[in-house]
Amino acid sequence: MRAVATAKASAFDPLVAETALRGLAAPRKTLPPHLLYDPEGCRLFEAITTLPEYYVTRTELALLRQVGPELRARIGRGASVVEYGAGSATKAALLLSALEAPAAYVPLDIAEGAVKASAREIRARFPAVAVHPQVCDFNRRIALPPLPAPLLGFFPGSTIGNLDTEAALAFLGAVRASLGQGARFLVGVDLPKSPAVLIPAYDDAAGVTAAFNLNLLHRLNREAAADFDLARFSHQAVWNVAESRIEMHLRSDTAQSVSVAGETIHFSAGESIHTENSYKRAPEAFQAMARETGWRPEAVWQDPQGLFSLHLLAA
Template identity: 75%
Template sequence: MAAERHFDPATAEVALRGLRASRKTLPAHLLYDEEGCRLFEAITRLPEYYVTRTELALLRQIGPELRERVGPGAAVVEYGAGAPTKASLLLAALDRPAAYVPFDIAESAVVATAEALRERFPGLALHPLVGDFMDGVALPDLPRPLLGFFPGSTIGNLDPEAAVRFLGKVRGALGEGGRFLVGVDLPKAPEVLVPAYDDAAGVTAAFNLNLLRRLNREAGAGFDLAHFAHRAVWNATDSRIEMHLQSRQRQSVPVAGVPVHFEAGETIHTENSYKRSPQAFLTLASQAGWHGEALWRDPDGLFSLHLLAS
């Protein structure tokens, strides 16, 4: 049974802007509707996707040191709060955390995360926020100290200019004395990277193609998903994995009544995932007024956690 259509003029406008460009793109946030969030959670459990299990192990390892550094009664603000697992680990490690703010563009993810943590930490003050963290947000009145949390290497989805802009907005929101715990994926061999974004089971392909299904539902589009293929490409020059949707044939697809033409082999660039060395990330952070307080890496050199201080 086909999903019910709910036309959204804002989604249609954003989609057409990207699809009518000389090199077709779509913003990565469109990947994360309810089904996209479900598929991404499935990706995090895949054997090829090292990111989540490595970061979880690091969070367990650094808990005692982080507790000492942050101190008692902290309020945690999680940017991109798509699931409760990592936040639960972090909150359990801290000394009597007072409040938690899950902030994400996907309302269903924010609600689910808040509900899960309400059960796990019944005395914790919860302040769910729905919105695009790239736009910034006025935080509620929170106890100090403030600890921002941005796990999963989501910072890798941002190009350098956008990353600096985002880091600056967070620094402004958390204020003087605020800290920011950020997960950053490290550069490594393409033989490890590419399968993490093009798994054998095809879950990442379904996640990427679901974006077209969302445009059919919300942007009045007429994509035939069988006419597009998922592609993950390692761009060594820019140190990033790129996700694309490649047209299998020459075709024209209506989007909000406007025909969008594709040549065979032409792609829609849907997401980047930058892989940054500690020095490369700290260079970006310093441009936004942060300095590095602590750095942790797993023994295999796959992933890093940075604690930034303002």
């Protein structure tokens, strides 16, 4: 999961409608996770990050504080930080504070609101840092502005867990091509652990994650001319042990038909829409992926409970 902010949509969005229809017409209905992050989705995700069950954010923040001095020594003075999937600037600010005289910050995201929000906060907190916001699809190779070396890519929050192996390899390769030889890449990776810990993190007792997932149907009603009845759908979090991933689904509680952009979508009772994956990868598994895409694993840090890891890769 990741937090982003988008401009408030007020009318039909043909791209959202096209994306939704493509996924809902598939033999196994699915919707891309980026649709979860409209303004209300962003608000709900920020609430999720503070829940007692959701260990990811607080564990990663603690790790960043812990490894800050080592990162400062490894990266050197005057670094340019390129953040992939910029949303909340909290982690970027923590990283910039740890580095020695950082020179530049480049927030990247497909959501313009997320990029502007991160840029605004970093400019206010670090007036000496040059900020170059860029609205783009960060899963592709990106032409970065001229930046002072050394370059440090930053991909926190275990957002890479939203990508299956093929997509994660493509992403890692694209980042290496964009950052270039000599760059480093700091990546947050969630670790495999007991379902007793994982399931509550994605299906909390207060129902915030359920509201976050169901809000996707609200968005389709608003932006894709859909008529989902949210009372007839339920949030599901499933641990897929074979794939080492948490899956989020929206289950149709009854047989029903829904209109989306003028097209009728049929659901059988119990059929679900797969909305998000969160892969949990052991350090050796992630390092093997990094090597396959031309990165050299330089360091890995884990919290004492073995919940989360930070990887520093070198190009």
